[in-house]
Amino acid sequence: MQTPILEKYCDARLPWYTIYPTVPEFSASVGVKACENWLSRLPSNESVSLYLHVPFCRSICWYCGFPTTSTRREAPVLNYLAVLREEIRLVAEQAPQALLVSDVHFGGGTPNLIGPAEFLALMEFLRRRFAFTKTATVAVEIDPRTFTMEMAEALGNAGVTRASLGVQSFDPVVQVAVNRVQTEAQIAAALENLRQHGINRVNFDLMYGLPHQTVESCVETASRAVAMRPDRLAVFGYAHIPSFKRNQRLIEQTALPDTTARAEQAAAVAETLVAAGYREIGLDHFALPDDELAVAQKAGRLRRNSLGYSADTCKTLIGFGASAIGRLGDGYLQNEVATGSYTRQIRAGHLATSKGHRLTDEDRVRGAVIERLMCDLEADVPAICAAHGFDPIPILDSAERLAILASDEIVDIEKGIVRVRQEHRFILRAVPAAFDAYLAARLG
Known part of the structure; x- marks a missing residue:
């Protein structure tokens, strides 16, 4: 190019x-009252999707642009789960009937910081509050560095059907430069644990445009990833906006590839994945021909929602947790971004909607x-x-x-x-x- x-x-x-419209167009004039009203008018004959945001990590990756905080303690996670359950109860009570759920996604942050027993209890709570379809998809984002065999077993028992592993790069120089050091063995072990417990649909997240990345290192990462044969891969370009995310200020800006180099990296990764049998999906995804995204794309029903590309055809997405974004029939809604503000709202018995947009x-x-x-x-x-x-x-x-x-x-x-x-x-x-x-x- x-x-x-x-x-x-x-x-x-x-x-x-x-x-669309994007979050900068959201207004505080669309808040809790709108959320309550829109929830009460959800049609009874349509299934919905749920998104649950877990805003905690063991350490912060310097490239990260998502709302999350680091913690080494279990107490903040447990306290947050209690608030999350209360929000689920509040939302379920606003709906005119038990909502039918066909898709659930746990994002973050690091959802696998939730302990095995706590995750099982949360899924049981969701199933009590909502009616899950027999074919409901449950997906979880995973940090391989903190993923255990016990957690893999819990995910399998909880009915999780898809997992997304944060790989980013196998290059140790790049890993140090972005504060995410993990071995190929950790990725392989996480993948094996998932598959042993019946979770066979697995995504890898890769990145280009990171400090010290080259075309060669990107191709090497893509080749190693392909050898593990995930069903799909998301290949994201790093967006360096240190004025927006303070943790990005820790990245050495002079080590970032320029625009031309980024394009060469993206093209080289795409070429590697396509040669390995993956199909290009939209802007930045690749999937095996029998993966849901590839099938949806071929049928002309691929969707784009706040989680990215999806085969989910639900018109309604309900977001739970701090910063979570949802879409109801009349527009978009976002919860309080700060965990403290979110917690105070829910504990006061109110929904945590802070802003939104009426379409x-x-x-x-x-x-x-x-x-x-x-x-x-x-x-x-x-x-x-x-x-x-x-x-x-x-x-x-x-x-x-x-x-x-x-x-x-x-x-x-x-x-x-x-x-x-x-x-x-x-x-x-x-x-x-x-x-x-x-x-x-x-x-x-």
Whole structure:
């Protein structure tokens, strides 16, 4: 990819478009009352997804951009679990009936810091408060450094069906530079423990653009990962925004690869994974042909939500825990980000919603266009607008950057159908940004 194109379109400030509108557009005017109202009006004939955020780690990785704190003690985790259960009770009571759950995701932080007995108890509590479908998916993010055989057994007994392992890089120099030192043996042991307990669907998270990374070290990491044959891999580009995350200030900025080097790393990893039989999924995922994401993509029903790419077709995602984001029928909601504020709200008997966004009809149209671009690298704008009762002309005309993207041969546009050229997958975010009605005002 040409350096001028990369410099023009690789803007770290561009959203990842897991949701639209994005969190900076959320307002405190949409709070607890809206959450209560939206929960009470959830349809009884549709299943929902649940997300539970665990904001604790044993140590903080310097690249991390998620809300989490480090703790060596068990007490903060146990106290948090008690509050989490109370929030689950409050939400369940607001719903008009026992909600049907088809998908559960534990994220963080490090969800496997929850002890085996406590995790089993939490899953039992969820199953008492909600009606799980027989085929419900339960996924857990795992730090291999703190994962035990006992925890693997508990996950299996709790009905967990998928696990995501944070690998990032096998290069020891890179690991030291980002404060995440772990051995290949630890990854292999975690994978073996999961498979021994019936959890056979496993994801690996890899990263490029980290300090001291090279094309060679990225390919070496990808090759080692492929040898373990996970079902899918997420390959994220590190976004260095130290003004936003203080822990990123500990990273040596001069050791970070430049934009061209990052693109070369991303391309080399993609080439390695595709050669090993994985299919490219959207912006940054790769999956074996029989994985849920690959099947969903082939069928045209791949989704994008606050957790990333998903085969989950639920319209409703309820977020539990500090900072958790959910989507109900009328819009998006986010809990208090700070664990202390979240705890105080729940202990006072209130939901912890701190802000949100009520979707307009135009938001829904633009969001649908953005989701298809992020999932399929293609969006039939007239068809999407027709499905929402919208005139496509104003939507297309307002996307002023589309003409520039077309002239730079990033996209092809034919009869309102926008297609991103495959060779520009690395800068995909620049295309949905053209349909983001809020972005220009935010970036200035």
